[in-house]
Amino acid sequence: MSFAAGADLGLLIRKLETIITVSDAERQALERLPITRRQMPARQDIVRYGDHPSQCCLLLDGWAFRYKLLDEGKRQILSMHIPGDIPDLQSLHLPVMDHNLSSLTPCTVAFIPHDALLDLTRNFPGLTAALWRDTLVDAAIFREWMTNIGRRSTLGRITHLFCELYLKLHAMGLAENHACEMPLTQSDIADAIGVSNVHVNRVLQELRGQGLLTLQGQRLVIHDWVQLTKRAEFDPAYLHLKSAAVS
Known part of the structure; x- marks a missing residue:
């Protein structure tokens, strides 16, 4: 069941406020986003490689991670995620998942429909910039992980x-x-x-x-x-x- 949950979406606001200043109007718009809350056990895929998701997930509680599997079963973890993160935000514009997203610990996840996020970005350009900035920070972290694995x-x-x-x-x-x-x-x-x-x-x-x-x-x-x-x-x-x- 979908509903608006300002307290839950407060985590997303807090995450965005680590990198930008969120206005009162933007805060209210974020708090009105419809969500579906779901409890996830540890070590369970939230989104899988090849999926065509119609929603993004906001991590409310617990940890998650992105990963890829090789044919022989070897796993490469690509990133770690904590409450406030939207680890699959790229699915808003990339229709097919090119990796897996899994819970690391028992998690509470809020699923936000793509349509609602797209409406938000059309009506609030400041939040569009904030979410874009979040994906750019995500890319910066990927670059650092590449350096970490390759040279340290x-x-x-x-x-x-x-x-x-x-x-x-x-x-x-x-x-x-x-x-x-x-x-x-x-x-x-x-x-x-x-x-x-x-x-x-x-x-x-x-x-x-x-x-x-x-x-x-x-x-x-x-x-x-x-x-x-x-x-x-x-x-x-x-x-x-x-x-x-x-x-």
């Missing part, structure tokens, strides 16, 4: 991934004091950065031994943010956040 060491890849996810969570008010939820398994990390599980395990032990971070019980604690960013060669400019400062 395994230690650099892992630390860079953690720095990125921590800052994204922090911007949404989902992380503080250098600690946050981190529901990635070692297999997920390996498939995101293109190395083996054994290599991931070895590097995590090294980082823990150096006192930089602890990853335990689906929780990441960063003990030395400055040194971690140095080891990762992490520059948050590609996230294009209005404020990327972490004290």
Whole structure:
């Protein structure tokens, strides 16, 4: 059943406000969008390769990820997504999915009809620009992931991934004091950065031994943010956040 849910769409507003200023009229228009809420179990596809979706999904709770599978079953994770993200926004203009989108954890998803989003963009050019900017930031993150996989060491890849996810969570008010939820398994990390599980395990032990971070019980604690960013060669400019400062 479709309905307008201002509280749920507040997450989308908060996400957009990390990169732009949303006017009162735009806020009200976003809150009027019709949505269909759905609970998704962990590790279930939300949209699949080859689908022709007629709606976009806003992640309200939980984590999701984009991925592709090779013929032999090997998986490449392409991106990670947190509450406030619309991971399949490109489906608004690209009619066929060229990858899979799956829940990582149990998720609550709000499906927004394409027709409603298209009406929104026709009537509110500022929101059109905001959504376009969001897709450009998404592309910037893809470029950084390509650099990460192609040129950084395994230690650099892992630390860079953690720095990125921590800052994204922090911007949404989902992380503080250098600690946050981190529901990635070692297999997920390996498939995101293109190395083996054994290599991931070895590097995590090294980082823990150096006192930089602890990853335990689906929780990441960063003990030395400055040194971690140095080891990762992490520059948050590609996230294009209005404020990327972490004290």
